[in-house]
Amino acid sequence: MSNPVFFTPAGSLDGVVAGSVFVLDGPEARHAVTVKRLSVGESVDIADGAGTRLTGTVSEAGAGALSVTASEVVFEDQPAVRLVLVQALAKGDRDELAIETATELGIDAVVPWQSERSIVRWKADRAAKAHAKWQSVVAAAAKQARRAWVPEVRPMVDSAGLAKAVEGADLAIILHEDAKNPLRAVLQQQILDASGSAREVLLIVGPEGGISPREVTRFSDAGAVTALLGHHVLRSSTAGPAAVVLASDVLGRW
The missing domain is CATH 3.40.1280.10 (SPOUT methyltransferase, trefoil knot domain)
Structure with a gap:
């Protein structure tokens, strides 16, 4: 089964590499923690809506923030047409x-x-x-x-x-x-x-x-x-x- 995806503003994943810890906050973090009930150790994707996708593991799940340790950060190209x-x-x-x-x-x-x-x-x-x-x-x-x-x-x-x-x-x-x-x-x-x-x-x-x-x-x-x-x-x-x-x-x- 594919990982759940949560969005972060475009450009906020710039400079993030494998091994980095990215902190997702705001409404998306609250949705991840309180609605989806993600917990430490679960896999998740964070995307910036402009082609960059972080795949990682939840390292901390607080009331208003979700910390994710990146295992991979890739950029997905737009289709040719x-x-x-x-x-x-x-x-x-x-x-x-x-x-x-x-x-x-x-x-x-x-x-x-x-x-x-x-x-x-x-x-x-x-x-x-x-x-x-x-x-x-x-x-x-x-x-x-x-x-x-x-x-x-x-x-x-x-x-x-x-x-x-x-x-x-x-x-x-x-x-x-x-x-x-x-x-x-x-x-x-x-x-x-x-x-x-x-x-x-x-x-x-x-x-x-x-x-x-x-x-x-x-x-x-x-x-x-x-x-x-x-x-x-x-x-x-x-x-x-x-x-x-x-x-x-x-x-x-x-």
């Missing part, structure tokens, strides 16, 4: 469910998208709170999945902002039920057959009401391609994770 889920805001917390599951499955970054047909709206103070909630969701999912990397939650974009992102992307794919080419074929042609020129792939998922024809045209004009994800219409919370699974298989991650 990063997958970015552009998730339209959706009602009923389906957008949060999408990014949570996609994180567990290996997404590298997520982008909140205020699409034309999104019922949910991020405005004023709510935008900052909602963005922070997304960050909390992906951090918890990364912890659950024992990941060393916490996916980046990029700033929210509207359709105009997404069109600009598509223009600058290596590859942007609109998951659409009217597409002719299967997602697998698109990925193979655009990435594998192109000698790996794509370093970042945007997977664009619309809201429950679907992506509007105007948005499809706008993103296509900016360079996006459409792809079919199976023959059934998936919910907004399901399409992104399903695409991550298929893309991970095509890219050899799994």
Whole structure:
């Protein structure tokens, strides 16, 4: 069974080597001691969310701190092709469910998208709170999945902002039920057959009401391609994770 993972701020593991004692404090330490009830001698991983992972043994477990003697400290590289889920805001917390599951499955970054047909709206103070909630969701999912990397939650974009992102992307794919080419074929042609020129792939998922024809045209004009994800219409919370699974298989991650 894999070790439980607890997060520490990025950079805090710099300089830590095998044999060092690292002290984890704050909420993560309290969770480790009071909730997980870790005790001296148990194995644990400490990750900084930016690729560095310490594997070690608990040497002391106090009320607000966990001391871990490092047996190994490694840096886990990002994948050669990063997958970015552009998730339209959706009602009923389906957008949060999408990014949570996609994180567990290996997404590298997520982008909140205020699409034309999104019922949910991020405005004023709510935008900052909602963005922070997304960050909390992906951090918890990364912890659950024992990941060393916490996916980046990029700033929210509207359709105009997404069109600009598509223009600058290596590859942007609109998951659409009217597409002719299967997602697998698109990925193979655009990435594998192109000698790996794509370093970042945007997977664009619309809201429950679907992506509007105007948005499809706008993103296509900016360079996006459409792809079919199976023959059934998936919910907004399901399409992104399903695409991550298929893309991970095509890219050899799994």
